[in-house]
Amino acid sequence: MPRPRKPANPFRYFHSSPEVIRMAVMLYVRFPLSLRFRFIDMAPQTISAKVEYQFPPMAISQLGANLDYCYYYQGLTPTSTSDPRSKSEKYGLLDAHLTLSDIPIGGGKWRLSTFGRNLADKEYYIAQFNTGTSSAFFDQSRTYGLELSFEY
Incomplete structure (x- = not known):
């Protein structure tokens, strides 16, 4: 009768003690994502x-309307420069x-x-880089459109 096989140590590939690894896993599970990572390209305050x-339903269709507003306060843009001017202004977007x-x-x-997107036609940049002079990419200005879709 073969001997029962001892399970392999799950920590055999780590160069640390199992106690330290268990503590790290416990902290990872215990704290939410927002406390573990700091997203540097996100606005610190965003209100939406x-x-x-x-x-009311009509005879042959349903009409709906929605309005979205998002306010960004002291946003940071992805940048390849340490220029303090890379901090974007406060702005709000209305859709x-x-x-x-x-x-x-x-x-x-x-x-x-x-x-309709960006109905207030707010100009704001989404990325900044330095090529000897400060340069930036701006996001879309006011945009209108029409969509037609079919569900079968």
């Missing part, structure tokens, strides 16, 4: 709000959507949406 309204959904045509349901 969303308002959504569904109109809106108007959607006509559940339109029954052709054995499926159609959805027609119109949207």
Whole structure:
């Protein structure tokens, strides 16, 4: 009868004691992600709000509207320079959507949406770099669009 095999030590590839590894795992599990890592390219304060309204159902479709606002306070942009001017200004972004959904045509349901992004047309940069002079990439200005989709 073969002897029962002893389980392999799960810590055999680590150059530390099992007690130290267990403590590190316990701290990793115990503390949330926001306390373990510091995201340096994120704005320290961000406030966002969303308002959504569904109109009463119509005979052949459903109309809905939503409004999103996000305020960034003292944001930092990804940068390859230590220039103190790389700190972005405070800014807010306003987006809106108007959607006509559940339109029954052709054995499926159609959805027609119109949207507007950055409705206040705020200029803000998303990255900065130094090529002898300070340079930056700006994000999109005011954008409008129309979307048509089909669900089957």
